[in-house]
Amino acid sequence: MRDIPGTVSCIDGNTFIVSDPSGDVDAAPATPVGLFTADTRYLSRWVLTINGERMTALSVDDSQYYEVAFFLVPGGQVDYVEADVSAIRRRRIGPELSESLTVFNYGVRDADLDVRLEVAADFADIFDIKFDIREKAGSHYTQIEANELTLGYRRGTFQREVSVTASEPATVDPHGMRFQLRLPPGQHWSTQLRATMRAPRPDGRDWRDAVRKLRPDESTLPDTVRAWIAADPQLDTDNTALQQVYHRSLVDLAALRFAPLSLGGATVPAAGLPWFMTLFGRDSLLTCLQTLHVTPSLTPPTLRILGALQGVRRDDILDADPGRILHELRYGESAAFEEQPHSPYYGTVDASPLFVVLLDEYERWTGDAALVRELEQEARAALDWIDQHADLTSTGYVWYERRNQATGLENQCWKDSWDSISYSDGRLPGFPRATCEVQGYAYDAKTRGARLARTFWDDPACADRLEQEAAALKDRFNRDFWLDERGYYALALDHDGTPVDALSSNIGHLLWSGIVPPDRAPRVVEHLMSPALFSGWGVRTLAEGQSRYNPLGYHNGTVWPFDNSFIAWGLRRYGFATEAGRIAKGIIDAATYFHGRLPEAFGGFDRQTTRYPVRYPTAGSPQAWSSGASLLLIRTMLGMDPHEGHLAVSPALPPGFGRIALLDIPGRWGKVDAFARHRPVRPPTDGTDSFPSPSLE
Amino acid sequence: MPVTDAFFEQLADxxxxxxxxxxxxxxxxxxxDGDRLRQWLLSIDHGQLRVTPGDGPAQAVLKLSTEVAEAMVRxxxxxxxxxLRGExxxxxDLALALRMGRLFPSPAAAREVGHPWARR
Structure with missing residues (x-):
């Protein structure tokens, strides 16, 4: 797979189009550009020419996520364009793609114009693109009618189809449509183009009809976006970078909302463009955790759908167990024919504990006890999964080893690429593996589960048991994972219990979960902020000096904004406000180089050397938990935490942030404001900078 | 379709x-099954299950061939x-229909792991 710099995207949930800056789509098989819905590429070619020439963009307006306007002139990239003829392509995405094309003649004589739109549809599954699979098992077909070109793909009873129509008379051929026109001086010509995507069943009806009927009318999109932004807290700050990233994050979170089939119309965050435009357990749970103080409405549907799709039985293809929360749900051809196990796939070990963590944190913010009671059974099943199905070696840890050896995931933690878990010398451990941060999540889940059991489920015995288990896990973990001579926690345990000794960002999550004894925290923090891990922008996934370190290694050296936001949260929890502030400042600074839209990851190069954050080649953008990262960093700078029914605020602003005010923060208190002014941060000596947290002893 | 009938009758019990x-x-x-239509109606009230053969209005209707039904119950x-394949x-109510998957036996219990992915 590869991606193209300078793409322009237009998004509506899991329907999206990614094009070049002129609005054209000219997709190579392994390039994630084109028009997509339900994990399928419906347009792989969508190229505009005038008199045989491709167009060049003079400017692009993509300030709204669901529409883009391209201002174009014919011809290639040149220093100076003498443009008599120009065009505006105004694109909008909803259930279908609509594009209004207007051509202007500002010359002094008539212009004879041959306007052509080239169209092709390869119906590639997103995994065909990812793995560069070019042969399709089914067959393509083409139908031509007046002003309408239909391209389709059929494999048995599986059918996907796109129809392109034009409002003006066109000559249609199998590869596109053509408009011949004579345009007098000062005149313009327009046509409305429409690409309608269908997934017909054998009886001709679209299987998505029932779900689509539940979505609001396309024309109300601007209103719903305005309402979404208006309902969120207002940010008032003198830091323009923070203002920009906050606004962009809210818009992108709105863009990524989509309605899965199983949820009766409610929307949850899709994970990210272009590879992850669907429901992911881990991504959606962590995104909700990051955004509770701003957009708590994302959380109930997320918990409900993950609960509804919770595993109920063992399945060795889907890597499912009773109580396990899903990893990934797909709707494309590879899921339909079970060439990929995504219907749905359960190969993650952190989503189950994080389900309980989110349920508890959500209640702490909102006071919504009804949801805690509604999801009692699911939360208990997720907690039971930790002990009954994840402890593969009976040693009291959460382990993973895929049972689906053909297409399951080798690494089932957030760093889920094949080489992400290694020893310091580069060796890869055997299976099963137990990564450190997941033990922290399990500890946190048990601790929080105990509160839920005692307060809402009327089950003090269960609460006592969970608390004892959490305490025992903490002791065990600090015995088996701690590398005393190095002063940090092992990245993982190998199958035989040997600590996998690489220095990684994972240790930062342990602070967030509270499994680190306070006397060990300073040594962990020293490593996190050391030049080996901290690049100047953020904490690298893997420390410089580790054998597999590569500043452009997906999980082996890049900086992930989401990862850093949880590390910053952990640092505040343990009283390291200055260090949390350095991370917040570094990540917000980096965002300005991405126009306020933090990508999935960026290069781990030293900030002093490159002076700008280096783009990671295939990074997703927008990415839900990267958008969420800026919101969580605001929470950590303000030191906000629910405390006995009110919102506690303990601000610690890093240099460069003179003032931050977050207004109308929703919660069990109604709406309140949080204010912060910059003052020098005290050194973390007495722990008074930590904000109250119910589960930290 | 004795296999399918047996499955629904057992559910009724x-x-x-x-x-x-x-x-x-x-x-x-x-x-x-060719020209023949066999219908089963499930009324579910928070886990309380009533299964009856025959027609009747329902919030979700699943239409499938006898081959697909038998494969599911096996x-x-x-x-x-x-x-997604159109079978x-x-x-x-699609969400309600998808919940019914839980009633059927696990696919992976019945087949060899790795087998269905010959293409990759």
Whole structure:
């Protein structure tokens, strides 16, 4: 797979189009550009020419996520364009793609114009693109009618189809449509183009009809976006970078909302463009955790759908167990024919504990006890999964080893690429593996589960048991994972219990979960902020000096904004406000180089050397938990935490942030404001900078 | 279709199914065998299950062939995948229909791991 710099995207949930800056789509098989819905590429070619020439963009307006306007002139990239003829392509995405094309003649004589739109549809599954699979098992077909070109793909009873129509008379051929026109001086010509995507069943009806009927009318999109932004807290700050990233994050979170089939119309965050435009357990749970103080409405549907799709039985293809929360749900051809196990796939070990963590944190913010009671059974099943199905070696840890050896995931933690878990010398451990941060999540889940059991489920015995288990896990973990001579926690345990000794960002999550004894925290923090891990922008996934370190290694050296936001949260929890502030400042600074839209990851190069954050080649953008990262960093700078029914605020602003005010923060208190002014941060000596947290002893 | 009938008759005997304790609604299976149509109506009230053969209004209707139905009750079929393929047609409440997958045996229990991915 590869991606193209300078793409322009237009998004509506899991329907999206990614094009070049002129609005054209000219997709190579392994390039994630084109028009997509339900994990399928419906347009792989969508190229505009005038008199045989491709167009060049003079400017692009993509300030709204669901529409883009391209201002174009014919011809290639040149220093100076003498443009008599120009065009505006105004694109909008909803259930279908609509594009209004207007051509202007500002010359002094008539212009004879041959306007052509080239169209092709390869119906590639997103995994065909990812793995560069070019042969399709089914067959393509083409139908031509007046002003309408239909391209389709059929494999048995599986059918996907796109129809392109034009409002003006066109000559249609199998590869596109053509408009011949004579345009007098000062005149313009327009046509409305429409690409309608269908997934017909054998009886001709679209299987998505029932779900689509539940979505609001396309024309109300601007209103719903305005309402979404208006309902969120207002940010008032003198830091323009923070203002920009906050606004962009809210818009992108709105863009990524989509309605899965199983949820009766409610929307949850899709994970990210272009590879992850669907429901992911881990991504959606962590995104909700990051955004509770701003957009708590994302959380109930997320918990409900993950609960509804919770595993109920063992399945060795889907890597499912009773109580396990899903990893990934797909709707494309590879899921339909079970060439990929995504219907749905359960190969993650952190989503189950994080389900309980989110349920508890959500209640702490909102006071919504009804949801805690509604999801009692699911939360208990997720907690039971930790002990009954994840402890593969009976040693009291959460382990993973895929049972689906053909297409399951080798690494089932957030760093889920094949080489992400290694020893310091580069060796890869055997299976099963137990990564450190997941033990922290399990500890946190048990601790929080105990509160839920005692307060809402009327089950003090269960609460006592969970608390004892959490305490025992903490002791065990600090015995088996701690590398005393190095002063940090092992990245993982190998199958035989040997600590996998690489220095990684994972240790930062342990602070967030509270499994680190306070006397060990300073040594962990020293490593996190050391030049080996901290690049100047953020904490690298893997420390410089580790054998597999590569500043452009997906999980082996890049900086992930989401990862850093949880590390910053952990640092505040343990009283390291200055260090949390350095991370917040570094990540917000980096965002300005991405126009306020933090990508999935960026290069781990030293900030002093490159002076700008280096783009990671295939990074997703927008990415839900990267958008969420800026919101969580605001929470950590303000030191906000629910405390006995009110919102506690303990601000610690890093240099460069003179003032931050977050207004109308929703919660069990109604709406309140949080204010912060910059003052020098005290050194973390007495722990008074930590904000109250119910589960930290 | 004795296998399928036996499956639904057995469901009727169960009466309560904890796997459906969050489910409330009615679901009909329309199973076509050539010209013959066999229908089963499930009324679910938070896990309380009433199964009757025959027609009747339902919030979700699943239309499938007898081959697909038999594969499902033998645990050889992932219901969501079959729906995406166009082998199970759902009318009405899709979310409710998808909950029914829990009633059928696990596909992976019935087949060898790795087998269905010959293409990759």
């Amino acid at each position: 169960v009466g309560h199914d904890p796997r459906l304790c969050k489910v409330h609604g009615s679901v009909r299976f329309d199973i076509r 645990g050889e079929l992932n219901g969501l995948s079959a729906m 199970i047609l759902v009318d009405g």
